[in-house]
Ligand SMILES: Nc1ncnc2c1ncn2[C@@H]1O[C@H](COP(=O)(O)OP(=O)(O)OP(=O)(O)O)[C@@H](O)[C@H]1O
């Protein structure tokens with residue numbers, strides 16, 4: 001455990017060197033959120049609700065969505081493809097360290113970094129400068145837990161793509177495809193109820209929605225009650241466990257490629 | 264008018280002082296204090312066409328920085344710098360046509376392309392005519408016999424092969440001056456020897472001026488008539504290699520691992536050597552790392568082989584290494600007034 | 604030293620070699636093209652979802668948005684295909700490999716960008732053309748020769764705008780260590796270029812018209828074809844915007860290249 005914590009601290013400090021990047025990311029986030037504000041205002045025009053959601057609910061949903069977007073991007077796929085191409089991944093195999101946990105803790109450093117330097121400042125700005133009222137309620141209290149589960153899920157996806165790089169050597173196509181699928185199908189850009197009903201129902205059965213739709217809904221509609229939230233959390237937990245296990249199994253397959261072709 | 268004319272050349276860098284540790288990194292987020300590094304602090308020399316000059320000095324001396332200014336990458340902070348009568352920084356494209364550059368381990372060939380294609384593209388870039396191109400390729404092939412590698416991607420070459428190709432490429436357009444920044448770094452003896460002979464041959468063929476930095480004094484010995492020693496941005500010595508040769512050419516260090524080594528062994532060894540070779544033997548002894556005894560020998564006074572034979576027959580020796588004197592030792596000796 | 608003809612010839616020679624080399628990684632090429640295809644469809648999907656809930660977006664119908672989107676896809680393709688190497692600039696600058704671009708008697712922007720030719724961008728270009736044609740058939744647009752010429756001119760200018768915005772963002776790498784968020788923001792903002800600019804008010808409309816002129820990548824020029832009777836005079840400036848912006852970008856690039864001091868070695 002101690003060695004993993006050292007990994008975490010290291011990546012955290014690497015992140016800190018990039019001071020300009022943080023200030024710029026916050027500014028970028030604000031711009032992005034303002035744009036979404038205009039977009040959704042013109043979608044709502046004078047309508048009270050659309051698909052059962054008020055403008056405020058939808059806007060909090062998408063604005064928070066863009067604030068946590070940076071958090072949930074782990075870059076593990078890019079990192080791994082780099083390590084595989086440069087051959088450094090082989091050196092991890094010689095250390096008494098588990099690749100999945102190594103990558104997880106590596107990315108956790110950046111997660112904490114962006115949480116402190118980007119997401120929290122952005123949310124503070126949102127609340128105190130832009131005067132967006134985030135409704136209080138049960139959902140808001142559960143949100144942090146849901147966000148952690150969402151992070152682990154997002155990690156599993158990225159790690160899976162990273163493992164695929166053992167076969168393909170290049171990550172661009174895979175990663176961009178994954179990102180598009182995740183952003184669109186998870187409801188990161190548009191709340192799922194806006195999708196046509198059939199598609200909406202199908203999406204609820206897929207793991208993507210547990211990354212964005214679940215935590216964001218908890219903040220946007222915090223008063224849905226335990227009856228709604230508990231099953232949502234359970235579904236998230238289910239996907240985390242399932243994908244964690246599946247990627248571990250897949251690792252054993254993928255690693256053979258390295259052993260055979262010599263990275 | 265000399266080909267390269269440098270007078271009081273300086274280059275300063277501004278560097279952010281980073282603070283240590285986690286809290287330091289946090290504080291750096293919001294404030295920075297800068298300090299100035301005088302990488303090149305007033306350097307003057309002239310280089311004539313056709314010379315091979317060794318530009319040497321310890322790490323961080325300012326060699327690469329000087330070369331970056333001569334090649335037009337960096338703008339000098341002060342002083343005068345002309346290559347072929349022009350200031351490189353202000354005439355980059357024009358100057359690039361008459362220069363060749365190799366920068367250490369970073370290749371300038373096209374990473375994903377076969378070697379020969381890189382050469383062909385360079386032929387187009389520098390507008391080298393077919394006849395000259397063929398002649399260069401033939402000559403290069405004669406020198407190192409790399410024809411077999413031509414269809415291989417640059418990325419798949421070994422470091423040494425790539426370096427040979429890079430050096431050859433830098434001569435392709437028959438430049439007036441070629442800058443080689445550490446061309447032999449990280450290579451084994453046989454490739455080093457090959458590179459030296461290629462450089463020598465290419466210089467002879469067209470009377471190309473060559474400026475070479477290296478940490479391997481063997482390179483300098485093999486190639487240069489003149490060396491410039493720089494340290495901390497200032498020139499320590501500029502002149503004929505023969506005088507400096509006396510400093511490092513004659514010295515060798517014999518590293519010994521002696522059986523049953525104790526503190527007394529050093530004294531016994533010193534005593535026995537003095538007994539055998541007399542008081543003026545030019546040998547100094549020190550224990551540098553654990554178990555290793557360094558015997559530095561001035562070969563002008565005592566042949567190394569004699570010392571080695573003597574030690575081997577009088578002591579139980581587990582392991583022996585012979586190393587050339589290091590750059591740092593040369594610089595230290597120059598500072599100590601060895602060339603005065 | 605080199606004439607325009609020399610440069611074109613050189614570009615052709617380098618790119619044919621480059622494509623040959625890339626083609627060895629066939630799996631990569633296929634996967635990337637699929638990725639490109641999906642990412643092209645994503646925005647269309649979003650339009651489709653949004654306009655499933657409301658009749659029009661700020662006065663624009665779904666098919667009109669599709670037209671703008673097709674225009675946008677074509678306009679961003681030259682950036683993708685010819686200037687893709689800008690994404691690597693951060694690494695080159697940090698690791699000092701950027702030095703090598705100084706050593707050839709070539710225009711540095713040309714030499715730097717020539718090292719990458721993004722074949723999968725051609726998929727995007729093709730998709731854009733198909734989408735544009737499809738939308739203009741559905742919208743019953745009437746294409747005369749002068750209008751086609753106008754389309755080509757505006758597309759040329761729009762692609763210069765896109766190239767300039769991205770390359771400018773990439774140039775940040777010359778001055779700051781962590782320029783990635785700048786490029787990232789430019790990339791993210793780009794996604795809004797196919798949206799109607801009239802959803803914005805005041806400051807933002809001003810910004811996207813005059814400061815980060817995303818509006819000129821697709822929306823303003825498309826108006827010339829979607830509502831030719833009713834365009835603001837601004838739209839007629841769009842060819843100038845592209846050229847002017849690119850000149851500015853080139854100036855900044857040159858500044859950056861001249862101020863870069865390289866990593867010590
Ligand atoms: N881009 C830069 N920014 C800040 N300082 C620099 C930069 N480049 C070089 N330096 C500093 O200038 C000094 C001289 O560096 P230079 O690279 O010229 O040394 P060198 O003689 O080539 O050393 P080596 O033998 O290790 O290659 C060093 O102290 C170095 O830290």
Ligand SMILES: [Mg+2]
Nearest residue numbers: 326327444868
């Ligand atoms: Mg150096």
